[in-house]
């Protein structure tokens with residue numbers, strides 16, 4: 319589903335290279351975990367997958383279902399089914415959450431040539447998904463993410479994911495800031511989306527999330543490269559021993 | 570050296586003077602009104618339209634910006650737009666002529682033409698100061714409009730919509746309105762072109778709020794792409810009265826909207842909110858002269874401007890606090906989103922404070938859409954243009970959302986979004 323080949327990318331503004339020859343393959347149906355020390359480039363990789371324009375790809379390829387997505391803008395990628403749950407969702411005053419959800423869902427449907435949702439259908443979907451994620455409906459009356467607590471923001475991201483039904487889900491530290499109960503609810507939400515035609519990339523620092531969302535593969539990202547790939551036991555290994563050995567071997 | 574003693578009239582100035590000559594025979598008014606009109610035209614003939622050398626018109630050089638005056642056109646049958654709030658009372662002027670069959674429950678409504686014919690309109694045809702070009706043009710040419718009187722203590726729940734509609738031609742209306750003590754009402758003054766072709770429009774609204782009146786007044790300007798709109802609000806606010814004044818500009822080629830406000834009663838509160846949606850090759854000027862003239866009054870003024878294409882916007886905001894107007898609290902803000910490299914906005918906030926115990930402030934900012942916000946919306950599949958429109962919309966919707974009447978908020982937001990969809 320996703321093939322990243324020898325990817326090099328830098329910050330557009332000052333030319334600093336962050337991703338330095340990264341290779342990663344994620345198959346349909348797979349849950350891949352990406353771990354790695356702070357500042358190694360995990361969020362940057364997720365931004366680049368989503369098409370954020372602050373970064374420039376200088377070399378390499380990103381193939382999604384066999385096709386390059388490098389020329390697509392974030393909206394085009396989203397409507398092809400790529401979704402990024404942000405590590406730090408932004409607050410947008412003046413944009414009503416419900417209106418935003420409706421526009422996002424319908425624009426994606428339009429881009430795929432599907433009929434738009436009727437208002438009752440839309441409201442029903444939001445209510446159901448919000449209930450599953452134990453989101454207080456009053457929260458959805460507020461402007462987008464404005465005044466949401468850290469945990470509420472993360473839940474709102476998963477709500478969007480559930481509603482948009484993406485094919486490639488990238489979760490950037492969705493577990494941070496969540497209490498134990500919320501972690502379980504969010505993990506259930508992600509597991510409910512697991513299916514043979516869908517892939518999930520979970521970026522996390524902690525084994526705890528991976529106890530709930532059990533990964534098929536685990537990748538260690540360090541200084542802009544994947545330096546080790548393994549199965550779920552690799553995460554346990556990292557939890558026990560830290561990154562020092564792996565980094566030492568890669569150097 | 571050859572000294573030029575008389576400045577040459579521009580084509581538009583000559584056309585204006587000629588138009589008066591052609592129309593004067595049929596303009597309504599008794600002797601007092603006719604001589605008032607004559608004086609105003611003489612003034613226009615002598616002084617011409619203002620140029621940038623006149624400070625009040627520095628950013629809007631009417632002499633060069635008004636290129637011609639379209640020929641006067643007769644009243645034609647037109648299709649009125651849907652009323653903003655379903656079921657609300659609506660009163661219409663067509664091509665500047667008041668529909669004489671209108672009535673609004675609980676409000677005294679008369680045509681301004683009657684006031685002109687009887688001469689009671691004559692004193693109001695005076696100008697505010699020598700640079701009051703809108704007062705001059707309107708006073709000379711005004712044909713009709715509505716006189717509204719809200720009896721003391723009356724409460725009108727539904728917003729009253731004045732639709733000032735027209736096609737191509739010349740349109741000059743006036744709306745004297747008095748809100749009796751303790752009355753409460755919302756009025757929408759909606760100027761709208763309903764057909765193609767160039768129109769030259771002037772309109773003066775003269776409102777007074779008696780003690781304790783609580784009024785929301787919305788000026789919604791939706792003129793056509795080739796229209797000139799010269800609007801003026803004269804406002805007097807009495808003791809403990811409350812006025813929320815909204816000015817929404819969403820049309821016109823050359824627009825000047827003046828707000829001349831006299832905060833004249835203690836304990837009164839004024840909230841001015843402005844939304845300027847500017848696009849194409851247009852020029853829009855909002856000029857506020859606000860006098861806090863008695864102690865213990867408050868006001869806030871917030872303007873949000875969005876400028877596309879080669880449009881130019883101007884905001885002049887003068888707050889004057891009189892010597893004995895102690896404890897005045899006045900705050901003014903003017904925030905602009907420039908949506909293209911050629912878009913322009915000039916903001917000139919000014920304070921003139923003679924009292925020593927006051928709180929006054931002003932700020933003007935020019936910003937662009939937040940790139941992080943844009944990215945977030947796009948990452949959810951909202952196409953770039955739509956995402957930009959949502960963010961611009963958010964920037965101005967915040968202002969409109971302060972209104973209490975939800976149906977009215979929805980209607981105004983719909984107008985704003987459809988304007989933005991056309992221009993983004």
Ligand SMILES: Nc1ncnc2c1ncn2[C@@H]1O[C@H](COP(=O)(O)OP(=O)(O)OP(=O)(O)O)[C@@H](O)[C@H]1O
Pocket residue numbers: 329336354355356357358359360361362363372405
């Ligand atoms: N727009 C930017 N401007 C400046 N520096 C940046 C920018 N984007 C990323 N970086 C830098 O690139 C490096 C990688 O950052 P990134 O956020 O991808 O790390 P991360 O692996 O997600 O870290 P963490 O685990 O702390 O979330 C960091 O050193 C960061 O400071």
Ligand SMILES: [Mg+2]
Pocket residue numbers: 360361362405490491
């Ligand atoms: Mg990160």
